Amino acid sequence: MDKQKSVQELDEVVVRFSGDSGDGMQLTGTLFADASALFGNDVSTFPDYPSEIRAPQGTIGGVSGFQVHFGNRKVNTPGDYCDVLVAMNPAALKANAKWVKRGGLIIVDADQFNEKGYQRAGYKTFDAVSELNLQDYKLIFAPITNLTKESLKDSGLDNKSITRSKNMFALGMVYYIFDRPLNFTEKFFEKKFAKKPEVVEANKKVLRDGFNYAANIQAIPSTYKVKQATNLPKGKYRNINGNTATAWGLIAAAEKAGLPLFCGSYPITPATEILIELAKRKDLGVKTLQAEDEIAGICTAIGASYAGNFAVTTTSGPGLSLKSEAMGLAVMTELPLVIVDVQRGGPSTGLPTKTEQSDLMQALWGRNGEAPMVVIAASTPSNCFDYAFMAGKIAMEHMTPVLLLTDGYIANGSEPWRIPSMKDYPEIKPPIVPDGTEGYMPYARDDKRLARGWAFPGKKGIAHRVGGLEKDFLKGSVSHDPINHQRMVDIRAAKVQRVQEFIPEQQVIGDPEGDLLVIGWGGTYGHLYDAVNEMRASGKKVSLCHFNYINPLPKNTRDIFAKFKKLLVCELNMGQFANYLRMNVQEFNYLQYNKVQGLPFTVAELVEMFNQILEEK
Amino acid sequence: MDEQYMNYTPQDFKSDQEVRWCPGCGDHAILSAVQKALPEVSKQLKYNLERYVFVSGIGCSSRFPYYVNTFGFHGIHGRASAIATGVKVANPSLSVWQVTGDGDALAIGGNHFIHAVRRNIDINILLFNNQIYGLTKGQYSPTSPLGAITKTSPFGTVEHPFRPGELVIGAQGKFFARSLDVDVKLTAEIMVEAAKHDGTSVVEILQNCVIFNDGAYDYITDREYRDDRVIVLRHGEKMVFGKNRDKGLILSGLSLKVVTIGQGGFTMDDILVHDAYNPNPGVHMMLANMEYPDYPVALGVIRNVKDSTYDDNVRDQVLEVMKTAKIKSVDDLLNSGDTWEV
Numbered sequence A: 001m002d003k004q005k006s007v008q009e010l011d012e013v014v015v016r017f018s019g020d021s022g023d024g025m026q027l028t029g030t031l032f033a034d035a036s037a038l039f040g041n042d043v044s045t046f047p048d049y050p051s052e053i054r055a056p057q058g059t060i061g062g063v064s065g066f067q068v069h070f071g072n073r074k075v076n077t078p079g080d081y082c083d084v085l086v087a088m089n090p091a092a093l094k095a096n097a098k099w100v101k102r103g104g105l106i107i108v109d110a111d112q113f114n115e116k117g118y119q120r121a122g123y124k125t126f127d128a129v130s131e132l133n134l135q136d137y138k139l140i141f142a143p144i145t146n147l148t149k150e151s152l153k154d155s156g157l158d159n160k161s162i163t164r165s166k167n168m169f170a171l172g173m174v175y176y177i178f179d180r181p182l183n184f185t186e187k188f189f190e191k192k193f194a195k196k197p198e199v200v201e202a203n204k205k206v207l208r209d210g211f212n213y214a215a216n217i218q219a220i221p222s223t224y225k226v227k228q229a230t231n232l233p234k235g236k237y238r239n240i241n242g243n244t245a246t247a248w249g250l251i252a253a254a255e256k257a258g259l260p261l262f263c264g265s266y267p268i269t270p271a272t273e274i275l276i277e278l279a280k281r282k283d284l285g286v287k288t289l290q291a292e293d294e295i296a297g298i299c300t301a302i303g304a305s306y307a308g309n310f311a312v313t314t315t316s317g318p319g320l321s322l323k324s325e326a327m328g329l330a331v332m333t334e335l336p337l338v339i340v341d342v343q344r345g346g347p348s349t350g351l352p353t354k355t356e357q358s359d360l361m362q363a364l365w366g367r368n369g370e371a372p373m374v375v376i377a378a379s380t381p382s383n384c385f386d387y388a389f390m391a392g393k394i395a396m397e398h399m400t401p402v403l404l405l406t407d408g409y410i411a412n413g414s415e416p417w418r419i420p421s422m423k424d425y426p427e428i429k430p431p432i433v434p435d436g437t438e439g440y441m442p443y444a445r446d447d448k449r450l451a452r453g454w455a456f457p458g459k460k461g462i463a464h465r466v467g468g469l470e471k472d473f474l475k476g477s478v479s480h481d482p483i484n485h486q487r488m489v490d491i492r493a494a495k496v497q498r499v500q501e502f503i504p505e506q507q508v509i510g511d512p513e514g515d516l517l518v519i520g521w522g523g524t525y526g527h528l529y530d531a532v533n534e535m536r537a538s539g540k541k542v543s544l545c546h547f548n549y550i551n552p553l554p555k556n557t558r559d560i561f562a563k564f565k566k567l568l569v570c571e572l573n574m575g576q577f578a579n580y581l582r583m584n585v586q587e588f589n590y591l592q593y594n595k596v597q598g599l600p601f602t603v604a605e606l607v608e609m610f611n612q613i614l615e616e617k
Numbered sequence B: 001m002d003e004q005y006m007n008y009t010p011q012d013f014k015s016d017q018e019v020r021w022c023p024g025c026g027d028h029a030i031l032s033a034v035q036k037a038l039p040e041v042s043k044q045l046k047y048n049l050e051r052y053v054f055v056s057g058i059g060c061s062s063r064f065p066y067y068v069n070t071f072g073f074h075g076i077h078g079r080a081s082a083i084a085t086g087v088k089v090a091n092p093s094l095s096v097w098q099v100t101g102d103g104d105a106l107a108i109g110g111n112h113f114i115h116a117v118r119r120n121i122d123i124n125i126l127l128f129n130n131q132i133y134g135l136t137k138g139q140y141s142p143t144s145p146l147g148a149i150t151k152t153s154p155f156g157t158v159e160h161p162f163r164p165g166e167l168v169i170g171a172q173g174k175f176f177a178r179s180l181d182v183d184v185k186l187t188a189e190i191m192v193e194a195a196k197h198d199g200t201s202v203v204e205i206l207q208n209c210v211i212f213n214d215g216a217y218d219y220i221t222d223r224e225y226r227d228d229r230v231i232v233l234r235h236g237e238k239m240v241f242g243k244n245r246d247k248g249l250i251l252s253g254l255s256l257k258v259v260t261i262g263q264g265g266f267t268m269d270d271i272l273v274h275d276a277y278n279p280n281p282g283v284h285m286m287l288a289n290m291e292y293p294d295y296p297v298a299l300g301v302i303r304n305v306k307d308s309t310y311d312d313n314v315r316d317q318v319l320e321v322m323k324t325a326k327i328k329s330v331d332d333l334l335n336s337g338d339t340w341e342v
């Protein structure tokens, strides 16, 4: 290997892998992220892929990308712009060139930059550099396809399998540039292809050949080193994405409550992975039912909850619409239930694979009648675990459905996570009605939480009937009495409001008073955090108030807002939380910054916006 | 273990709620049949009262759970099969009964209904078929005959009805039976069979709505000609019917045919024997589809075939995986796979 090359040290780097949706970019990116995390960097990832499984080859519509941000310190976002772009074809280059930092490094597969490739991607010329204005960038045209073929000509693999391995050649090159060890990835091959040793060998060979090729060519003058992150809290770490964390948090809540977990669900992007993850966990007694539709998903869950399981249903926006009527039933029957909505771009089928904070209003109000429900939102991939756990705790202890909002960005994004211990999580004690309770009243409540008892069928002496018709205040039998209805509407609302007494106070990041309070909720946390910190570093009086508990809001919300001159609500929708605050904390003026492009915020655009707002009178 | 299950009477299954169906509604008789059947089910299957859960959707028929003194869940329109499925998977030791109407089960809930049947989840579905939407006051339903004049079809319907038995067998149903609301004894007898069957049991009960579709089944319920127009099928017995028990069913080519014993050279030996346990659905389908006046309407247990059930399969799979599981707690799970120390 060429030892002459210089080594530069960097604090953090952003790499974006892009190619055709058949080029395996999601796997390549994931492997790079895992290798970086296992090496000891902090990492944040952003998969960005089309909704078609195989859009027409070589077209812009078929480009799939995976961005990895890694550093020697805490990394909060996948990065606005990348330092290195890998583009496996002309379409990938065209779609992603705008995301490369000026002067950045771009590696392309030269073999794909032929007439056909240019035409499919809709270029006007056969000169990508001039057409895309890339003169100021470091471009490396590497014949990746041919080098891969050469590398594997004696492997015994068929042609198709050989060309499919070109992503590993590219990955090898990037590993060289960032001085990453290959062993994590080699181990992955050994596990994944355990039954096909020739495939393991082939993959290892291409990876290594890519690595060596990068070492030998003059075009790569230096390599970069990003040291292990040292300021992270000590402990044992793993990588986790939001959907897995959500699934595990739900299992954790079931374990704490000592009840089996039941999930009724219907597959939908980007929520399906939660069902997939739960379906794997038969070892922990998890029961999953892939229902015939979302309505059956929630209705089986309601039945399971009635019968004494911790029941959940998982979906995305369109599926949440289908669940509306049944959510009302869960409100009326006052049964524990967690509904997870992994939000995506809407309306209708919208942008299935793109992120958006699309469903807050639907979550809060999307039911007939006065049907209040607890709504909470996770804000990072790993804290999906905590908020899924809390959703379960609140649902079971307060006897109410809880809607947990995540979004495509945190659901698919991953980050290293310091593995917690279950002994550090609070107990979950649902108000289970004991066998043979004398004078059992189905709708009698405890004073603290206003929760009714949870009476499982099969227990003696407490047979009772529930349902969607209005309930008598105590007996739970059907009642059409006008005063009773008013009382029941009031008490259901009070029960949800009472949750406020059991959730933590809202925190402010930065000073408790200042010129501008940035307000956010859910998955925009990382970007808002970095943008606010950047402002603070330049001496601006800006703080962040980022919400996870949405209904009810934390008690001290109003007191926090009162201490700032300006309030700016930043959301990936047209102002749903801002309007919710206008309803609930009415005395303030809320400025808005909204974006609905199927993409997360960039830190740069937020900083620009904050500065602009500070300057305005 | 107390053995209450030996001593129940119908009275034990009456709730304190006032029954609100119209006087003369067929639902009253079906309620009596269930209250009569449950003590017998309890005795035969050793079920105490707290094991029973009645789940329903919305409709007149779906008020049923309020009137039985067991656990009950009055759901939302069409979703009873899904709710009942959740109850059963959550606790397979429960005896789960779904009460549903022709609209509830076959219109808004058609999807859940066929999928429950396909999965063969061990629940008993009592389908009250009055060929009308009762609760919403008389619109046609998916079982109303072609041309039926109702509030929403003043000139007659222009759509073909479902035949519930055909739908059930088409969805790979393993148990299908039919009864008449007025025949409390037969209905109760069928309920016991349905309860004993492992898997989805569908019992269609032809029910008279006195208000919006009165007399829809008079042609078979009327004492005067009932015996000539229905055939009560019992496994292992000859398919004979008629006031004088002189008519029977034979297989003629690929179809069933009604013959009179002692006429045209047909003797009792020619008459088919009912085999409800035959996995082949061919004859069951023909029996379920028989319509007056070409045939007698088939009552009794038409199909009763053993197969694995969804709830058993779920439970067995979990137990099987748990036996050899390396991950036994959430802490194990969190620490599984690739980890590193900082």
Ligand SMILES: Cc1ncc(C[n+]2csc(CCOP(=O)(O)OP(=O)(O)O)c2C)c(N)n1
Binding pocket: A325, B058, B059, B060, B061, B062, B077, B100, B101, B102, B103, B104, B105, B128, B130, B132, B133, B134, B135, B136, B141
């Ligand atoms: C979502 C929804 N749509 C419509 C209705 C109105 N609705 C209530 S019962 C019913 C039909 C009931 O007919 P069926 O299931 O045959 O029961 P029956 O009253 O005849 O026993 C309808 C349309 C409803 N309750 N919910």
Ligand code: SF4
Binding pocket: B020, B021, B022, B024, B025, B026, B027, B060, B061, B130, B134, B135, B208, B209, B210, B211, B212
């Ligand atoms: S409307 Fe018809 S089905 Fe409903 S209770 Fe009255 S008679 Fe029975």
Ligand SMILES: [Mg+2]
Binding pocket: B059, B101, B102, B103, B128, B129, B130, B131, B132, B133, B134, B141
């Ligand atoms: Mg009806």
